Amino acid sequence: MDTSHDTTQLLRRRWNQLNARLAVENIDGLVITGGSDMEYLTGYKAMPLERITALVALAPDADNPEPPKPTLYVPELERARVADNPEIFDLEGWDDSVNPVELVAARLDKSRRVAVSNDMWSIHVLGLQALLTQKDPTSSITTISEAFGGLRSIKSVEERNLMVKVGSLADVVATQLQQGEIPLVGRSEAQVAEDIASRLLAAGHERVEFVIVASGPNSASPHHHPGDRIIQANEMVLCDFGGKYMGYCSDTTRCVFTGPIPDEIAEAYEALHRAQAAGVSAAQPGSPLAEVDHASRGVLTEAGYGDYFVHRTGHGIGVQVHEEPYVTGQTSVTIEPGHTFSVEPGIYIDGKWGMRLEDIVVVNADGPQRCNNSPHELISVEA
Ligand code: ZN
Numbered sequence: 572m573d574t575s576h577d578t579t580q581l582l583r584r585r586w587n588q589l590n591a592r593l594a595v596e597n598i599d600g601l602v603i604t605g606g607s608d609m610e611y612l613t614g615y616k617a618m619p620l621e622r623i624t625a626l627v628a629l630a631p632d633a634d635n636p637e638p639p640k641p642t643l644y645v646p647e648l649e650r651a652r653v654a655d656n657p658e659i660f661d662l663e664g665w666d667d668s669v670n671p672v673e674l675v676a677a678r679l680d681k682s683r684r685v686a687v688s689n690d691m692w693s694i695h696v697l698g699l700q701a702l703l704t705q706k707d708p709t710s711s712i713t714t715i716s717e718a719f720g721g722l723r724s725i726k727s728v729e730e731r732n733l734m735v736k737v738g739s740l741a742d743v744v745a746t747q748l749q750q751g752e753i754p755l756v757g758r759s760e761a762q763v764a765e766d767i768a769s770r771l772l773a774a775g776h777e778r779v780e781f782v783i784v785a786s787g788p789n790s791a792s793p794h795h796h797p798g799d800r801i802i803q804a805n806e807m808v809l810c811d812f813g814g815k816y817m818g819y820c821s822d823t824t825r826c827v828f829t830g831p832i833p834d835e836i837a838e839a840y841e842a843l844h845r846a847q848a849a850g851v852s853a854a855q856p857g858s859p860l861a862e863v864d865h866a867s868r869g870v871l872t873e874a875g876y877g878d879y880f881v882h883r884t885g886h887g888i889g890v891q892v893h894e895e896p897y898v899t900g901q902t903s904v905t906i907e908p909g910h911t912f913s914v915e916p917g918i919y920i921d922g923k924w925g926m927r928l929e930d931i932v933v934v935n936a937d938g939p940q941r942c943n944n945s946p947h948e949l950i951s952v953e954a
Pocket residue numbers: 811812822823824929
């Protein structure tokens with residue numbers, strides 16, 4: 572198999588998709604500096620240093636229906652790290668005697684609306700802005716998020732398949748947890764987290780991204796860092812974990828109870844379960860993404876837990892665990908086939924217990940598809 576050919580095909584499909592979006596959103600030029608977006612479009616993982624690495628692309632327009640080839644400007648001393656791919660981009664090294672932002676501004680030519688990486692350094696953005704307004708006072712700079720809701724937010728069919736696949740790898744471990752195969756009581760959260768990490772690898776992930784194990788009152792802290800606390804009988808254990816497979820991330824949360832489930836917890840979990848299902852059902856193409864948040868939050872509010880659901884309902888996921896689009900009640904994003912995000916409502920009672928139920932959902936033309944299918948019930952695992 573010729574992998575370089577496959578990679579080039581993959582990158583070209585991504586560029587075609589991106590160029591179509593640039594045209595729709597009226598963006599003339601794009602500047603990507605480092606991070607996952609650059610890796611996604613070129614295969615190159617840039618060094619996040621003050622010497623700027625910038626990928627500059629111009630949108631197709633009426634005069635140039637075929638967009639010119641993008642240029643990757645890389646510090647001369649890092650040039651040897653780049654796997655050149657002349658079919659996808661031109662490579663230009665810059666040395667310390669020049670101002671690289673001037674090269675970028677010149678390459679943007681007559682671009683009036685320019686979108687830049689969300690995390691481009693302000694020193695570079697301000698420099699670029701000054702140069703662009705010198706050329707054309709009506710020019711403006713926006714972020715990639717503002718311009719089109721993230722570069723990688725719409726997943727191709729092959730990316731969606733990878734998300735389903737990596738989700739199934741995380742489910743292997745979630746199921747082991749629910750079947751009581753991962754010892755909990757008497758071990759520290761950190762020990763259990765380590766156990767889950769090695770199981771994520773054994774299930775087929777190439778890398779572990781994160782593991783949260785939060786027991787008893789710690790489960791009320793949504794981003795708890797697993798520590799020395801020894802897990803007891805008769806308490807909640809919240810496990811949230813994910814890894815990477817072929818460049819794409821998994822992320823799922825399941826809770827188990829180390830003993831018979833008290834009524835108070837069973838009642839709350841019943842509402843949580845319904846809230847999560849309502850959020851997933853709302854993930855329909857053409858609907859406002861905010862509806863997903865409203866649907867989950869609505870169920871919890873009606874059941875009296877609204878004040879204890881203290882975070883957004885979810886986040887986009889793909890090359891990074893958290894990426895666009897973010898599932899909040901305020902987002903103006905409309906759901907499109909290819910959007911891939913978590914639906915993860917939670918209830919957190921400070922000092923007592925917390926619970927969260929999380930699946931990744933890919934949106935297809937005919938509706939939402941869960942990437943996580945381990946049981947959604949709260950399961951009692953006896954010590
Ligand atoms: Zn998670």
